[in-house]
Amino acid sequence: MLSTSSQTGALAPTPGLAQAVPRSRPAVEIQGMSKWYGAFQVLHDIDLSVQPGERIVLCGPSGSGKSTLIRCINRLEIAEQGRILVEGCDLSKVTTQAVKVRREIGMVFQHFNLFPHMSVLDNCSLAPTSVHGLSRKAAEERARHYLAKVGIENQADKYPSQLSGGQQQRVAIARALCMQPRIMLFDEPTSALDPEMVSEVLDVLVKLADSGMTMLCVTHEMGFARQVAQRVLFLDGGRIVEDSPPETFFNAPKSPRAQAFLTQILH
Amino acid sequence: MSATELLQLFFDPELFERYGARMLDGLLVTAKLVAISFSLGLLLGLLLALGRLSRNSMLRGATGAYIYFFRGSPLLAQLFMLYYGLGSFRELWQDLGLWWFFRDAWYCSLLAFTLNTAAYQAEILRGSLQAVARGQHEAAAALGLSRRTTFFKVILPQSMLLAVGPLGNELILMVKASAIASLVTIYDLMGITKLAFSRTFDFQLYLWAALLYLLIVEVIRRLLRRIEMRLGRHLDT
Ligand SMILES: Nc1ncnc2c1ncn2[C@@H]1O[C@H](COP(=O)(O)OP(=O)(O)OP(=O)(O)O)[C@@H](O)[C@H]1O
Numbered sequence: 170m171l172s173t174s175s176q177t178g179a180l181a182p183t184p185g186l187a188q189a190v191p192r193s194r195p196a197v198e199i200q201g202m203s204k205w206y207g208a209f210q211v212l213h214d215i216d217l218s219v220q221p222g223e224r225i226v227l228c229g230p231s232g233s234g235k236s237t238l239i240r241c242i243n244r245l246e247i248a249e250q251g252r253i254l255v256e257g258c259d260l261s262k263v264t265t266q267a268v269k270v271r272r273e274i275g276m277v278f279q280h281f282n283l284f285p286h287m288s289v290l291d292n293c294s295l296a297p298t299s300v301h302g303l304s305r306k307a308a309e310e311r312a313r314h315y316l317a318k319v320g321i322e323n324q325a326d327k328y329p330s331q332l333s334g335g336q337q338q339r340v341a342i343a344r345a346l347c348m349q350p351r352i353m354l355f356d357e358p359t360s361a362l363d364p365e366m367v368s369e370v371l372d373v374l375v376k377l378a379d380s381g382m383t384m385l386c387v388t389h390e391m392g393f394a395r396q397v398a399q400r401v402l403f404l405d406g407g408r409i410v411e412d413s414p415p416e417t418f419f420n421a422p423k424s425p426r427a428q429a430f431l432t433q434i435l436h
Numbered sequence: 437m438s439a440t441e442l443l444q445l446f447f448d449p450e451l452f453e454r455y456g457a458r459m460l461d462g463l464l465v466t467a468k469l470v471a472i473s474f475s476l477g478l479l480l481g482l483l484l485a486l487g488r489l490s491r492n493s494m495l496r497g498a499t500g501a502y503i504y505f506f507r508g509s510p511l512l513a514q515l516f517m518l519y520y521g522l523g524s525f526r527e528l529w530q531d532l533g534l535w536w537f538f539r540d541a542w543y544c545s546l547l548a549f550t551l552n553t554a555a556y557q558a559e560i561l562r563g564s565l566q567a568v569a570r571g572q573h574e575a576a577a578a579l580g581l582s583r584r585t586t587f588f589k590v591i592l593p594q595s596m597l598l599a600v601g602p603l604g605n606e607l608i609l610m611v612k613a614s615a616i617a618s619l620v621t622i623y624d625l626m627g628i629t630k631l632a633f634s635r636t637f638d639f640q641l642y643l644w645a646a647l648l649y650l651l652i653v654e655v656i657r658r659l660l661r662r663i664e665m666r667l668g669r670h671l672d673t
């Protein structure tokens with residue numbers, strides 16, 4: 170069961186040939202998705218197609234709908250309109266399917282959301298035992314494997330509160346990876362961290378990107394976006410107003426909103 | 437007044453010899469009454485709390501009404517209603533084969549205390565379940581955990597840490613409230629004390645009873661602190 174990374178590795182596009190990703194069935198396909206909170210429309214008619222192995226960074230001003238967009242992909246939020254297909258399966262139609270699809274999608278949150286009453290090892294092995302039906306031993310083995318990948322195998326028996334923020338976020342990443350997802354969603358994974366811990370988490374993300382994982386990451390770490398992303402999406406007012414490769418986005422943003430946003434965060 | 441006379445006023449060895457053992461028996465009856473009804477009340481309370489938090493509005497309404505009624509009326513009234521009120525439908529219960537239950541003050545007291553404490557415990561549990569951070573539900577959902585696993589493995593254990601203090605208070609209140617069982621002929625600690633007092637008119641019996649209640653409460657307090665420390669062990673660094 171420990172061969173996952175090499176399996177996903179096989180799906181990975183050759184580095185440098187990012188644009189040549191084969192147009193197979195998209196990992197995620199969003200068609201005409203709109204979402205409201207009460208009378209307030211958060212997302213306007215979103216269309217987005219994500220190829221397997223693609224790495225996408227979402228950015229945009231606060232309140233632009235970045236979190237809502239990626240939370241709709243694993244149905245933490247339900248969009249009232251439009252279709253979301255994950256690996257060809259229409260999430261907006263069949264609600265019972267959502268559970269199955271969630272197994273294919275891992276998510277990492279801004280505030281880690283680890284289970285505080287469980288050891289690091291139990292955090293990571295709970296879902297594999299209860300969802301995949303692994304034996305305790307097999308699940309712990311898998312947990313240790315992914316904890317080693319994020320560089321904290323020696324903290325397995327501690328509780329989350331005994332770890333630093335950076336370590337906790339790495340546990341959260343390992344916990345998600347233990348479900349061996351094919352798509353990973355990240356919602357500002359480094360913005361709750363002390364500055365000195367940001368890089369240890371970004372390093373893990375870069376490694377994960379290198380392994381060929383399909384990734385959607387909301388982040389304002391522009392260095393990371395340049396290094397890892399194949400596409401940068403810029404959201405504003407619930408619309409994707411820019412969708413370009415990072416070079417284009419950073420050097421020649423088309424929309425004035427994106428220009429303003431970039432000058433603001435890059436000073 | 438000499439020292440022995442003073443002592444005699446609070447601790448009369450002769451009186452103790454006559455009633456000491458029986459008061460300890462009463463203490464045991466009180467402990468049993470409270471332990472059983474508190475535990476059953478915890479189970480019922482958990483179901484009620486789940487009903488309160490359910491998506492089904494009928495269930496929410498029904499459990500809400502139950503809680504409103506049992507918290508809003510005196511326990512004494514509830515006990516009398518069960519024992520004297522329902523107990524007066526003798527023929528109905530005989531037809532249903534339940535007369536053995538409603539004729540018996542012990543069962544009626546257990547039922548009344550269980551129904552009453554369940555309402556209070558339901559509110560404690562509901563509050564503590566709701567107090568678990570939303571992110572915990574989201575993390576569980578994102579991992580694909582079933583609702584059952586999410587509840588039993590993720591939410592309930594965390595809420596218990598929040599609930600254990602208030603539940604302990606409820607237990608202590610119940611220990612004291614259980615004294616009213618003596619009004620329906622139960623010889624719990626208070627029942628025995630009343631009986632002994634009616635024969636001797638010696639007020640020190642009530643002092644002893646008070647001290648014995650205090651003893652139970654103290655034991656509960658200490659136990660509680662241990663449980664809290666155990667449940668919260670992940671919070672220590
Ligand atoms: N549960 C909710 N109920 C009502 N409005 C909400 C809810 N969640 C988000 N919103 C609103 O929807 C809009 C988009 O929120 P969202 O969290 O997706 O933005 P974001 O781009 O992730 O912002 P940030 O950078 O601050 O995280 C915001 O205006 C927000 O106030």
Ligand SMILES: [Mg+2]
Pocket residue numbers: 235236237356357
């Ligand atoms: Mg957000």
